[in-house]
Amino acid sequence: MSAMKVLAFGEVLWDFIEGEKHFGGAPLNFAAHVVQCGGESAIVSAVGKDKLGEEALMRMKALNVSTKWVQQNNHTTGQVMVVLENGQPSYRIREDVAYDYIDAEMLDISDFRNFKAFYFGTLAQRNEQSRIALNQIIGQSTFETVFFDVNLRKGGFTKAILEQSFVLCTIAKMNDDEVVVMSKLLYDKVMDIGGFITQLQTDYPNIKTYIITRGGEGCTIVEGAVRREVESKAAKVKDTVGAGDAFCAAFLTSYLKTGDALKSARMGNLVGGFVVSESGAVPLYPPGLKRKVELLSEG
Numbered sequence: 001m002s003a004m005k006v007l008a009f010g011e012v013l014w015d016f017i018e019g020e021k022h023f024g025g026a027p028l029n030f031a032a033h034v035v036q037c038g039g040e041s042a043i044v045s046a047v048g049k050d051k052l053g054e055e056a057l058m059r060m061k062a063l064n065v066s067t068k069w070v071q072q073n074n075h076t077t078g079q080v081m082v083v084l085e086n087g088q089p090s091y092r093i094r095e096d097v098a099y100d101y102i103d104a105e106m107l108d109i110s111d112f113r114n115f116k117a118f119y120f121g122t123l124a125q126r127n128e129q130s131r132i133a134l135n136q137i138i139g140q141s142t143f144e145t146v147f148f149d150v151n152l153r154k155g156g157f158t159k160a161i162l163e164q165s166f167v168l169c170t171i172a173k174m175n176d177d178e179v180v181v182m183s184k185l186l187y188d189k190v191m192d193i194g195g196f197i198t199q200l201q202t203d204y205p206n207i208k209t210y211i212i213t214r215g216g217e218g219c220t221i222v223e224g225a226v227r228r229e230v231e232s233k234a235a236k237v238k239d240t241v242g243a244g245d246a247f248c249a250a251f252l253t254s255y256l257k258t259g260d261a262l263k264s265a266r267m268g269n270l271v272g273g274f275v276v277s278e279s280g281a282v283p284l285y286p287p288g289l290k291r292k293v294e295l296l297s298e299g
Contacts, residue, residue, distance in 0.1 A: 004039040004256045006031070006249075007115040007143075009134055010124035011099040012045040012056050012070065013078030015241070015281075017089075022241075023059045024281045025078060025099070026121050026151050029242045032063040032282045033249030033271065037293050039256075042066035042115075044107070044137065045124075046098040052077035053098065063282065069111070073101050087237045087276075091153055093123070100127035107133065109140040116256055117145040119248065122165065123156035131161070138168050145256065149248050150174040152181060159185050166204045171255075173211040173248055197222045209261050211268075213247060215240075218269055221261045228262055232269035235277045242281025247272035254297045267296040 010027035031041035043065055047053035049072050056077060060067045078099050081092040102124070112118075118138065125131045138146060148169035150162075162182060166172060174182070176193065183191035187199060197210050201224075210222040218232040250271035254264035274289055275281070285293070 004034075004117070004253055005115045006034045006039050006041045006117045006119060006252065006256075007112055008034075008041060008043045009102075009118065009120040009137065010043075010045060011078050011121075012043065012047055012060070013080055013097070013099065014052055014056070015080045015082045017082040017241070018084065022082075022280060023056065024080075024242065026123070026149065026245050027119060028060065028065065029245035029281045030119055030149070030249050031065045033242075033246045034253055035064045036282075036285045036290070037250050037253040037267075037271070038297065039249075039253045040066075042068060044069040044102060044133070046071040046073055046075075046100075046102045046130075048073065048075055048077040048098045050077055052079070069107065071098075071103060071106055073098050073103070075101055082241065084239055087239050089239070089241050093153055093155065095126075095155070099124050100130055102130040102133040104129075104133040104136045107137065109137060112137065112141050112143075115141075115143060117147060117252055118143040119147045119149065119252070120165070120168075121149045121151040122161055123151065123153050125161045125165070126156045135164075135168070145170050145252070147171045147173065147248065147252055149244070150178050150182070151244065152178050162186060166200065166207065169207060171209045171211065171252075172200070172204075172207050173213070173251075175213045175215070175244070179212060193220060194227070197227075209255075211251065211261075211265065213244065213272075219247075219265050221265050223261055228265075230262065230265040230269060232273055235273040237276045238279050240276050243272045243275045245281065246275040250293065257297050263296060267293060270296070
C-alpha cells in the first residue's frame with residue numbers, strides 16, 4: 001500500500017529553549033511525525049530570506065517533509081522563546097513574522113488533490129493573509145479528513161478564529177485545559193468535557209470525531225453519542241514539547257488506514273508517551289516503536 005499523503009498548514013519556526021535553538025512549530029512537528037509513522041507529508045508555510053529561513057528549509061528536507069509549498073518572503077523567520085517549568089513549556093511568540101504572510105495567490109490548489117488529509121491549528125491564523133490562504137485551500141479542496149488541532153497559544157486565537165476552524169474540520173483535537181478556555185470564550189461559561197462537546201456537536205454537525213487529551217492520563221474520544229476513555233502508560237517526562245503534535249500525527253496516520261478512532265488513540269498515546277520521555281520535539285523513533293506503530297496501523 002502506498003503511504004498516506006497528509007498536508008499540514010501553519011507555522012515553521014525556531015524555539016529558543018533555555019538558550020538553545022530548536023527547529024519546530026506545531027504543524028512542522030506534526031508533519032515530521034507523520035513521516036516517522038509511515039506517511040508522506042508536506043507543509044504549506046513561509047519562512048524568511050534570512051539565515052534562519054535557509055536553515056529551516058534544510059532541516060525540513062532532512063526530516064523528509066516536502067518544502068514545495070514553503071514560501072520565502074521579506075519577513076523574519078518565526079521565533080519563539082520557550083521557558084520550561086517542571087518540564088512544562090510556556091511561550092513568548094514573536095509577531096509579524098514570515099508564516100503570518102502565507103500568500104494564497106502563490107498556491108495552485110490543484111496541487112493538493114492527491115492529499116488524503118489536511119491538518120491545521122490556530123496560531124498561523126492570527127494574521128488575515130495566512131487565514132485567507134487557509135480558507136482558500138480547504139474551501140477549494142476535497143480532503144477526506146480535515147484535522148483541527150486547537151493548540152491555543154497566547155495572542156494566537158480569537159472567538160471568530162475558533163468558530164471558523166470548527167466549521168472547517170471533520171476531526172477536532174484539544175486538551176482538557178483548552179476545554180475550559182474555549183467554553184468561556186465561546187459560550188460565556190466554564191463547561192466540563194461532556195457539556196462542551198455536546199454543545200459543539202449541536203453547533204458543528206460537520207465534526208465526526210472529537211479528541212480530548214488529558215496529559216499522562218490518556219485521552220477521551222467522542223463520536224456521536226459514544227464517549228470512550230483511552231488510558232496511556234505512565235512515562236518519565238523529560239519535556240512535553242512536541243508531544244501533542246506527535247499524538248496528532250500518530251492518530252491521523254492510523255485513522256486514515258483503519259477508520260478506527262479507538263485504535264488510533266492508542267497509537268497516539270503510545271507515540272506521545274515516547275516523545276515526552278525524550279528530549280526534543282521530533283526524536284528519532286527506535287526500531288521497536290516503529291514496529292508497534294506498523295502493527296497498530298494495520299486495518
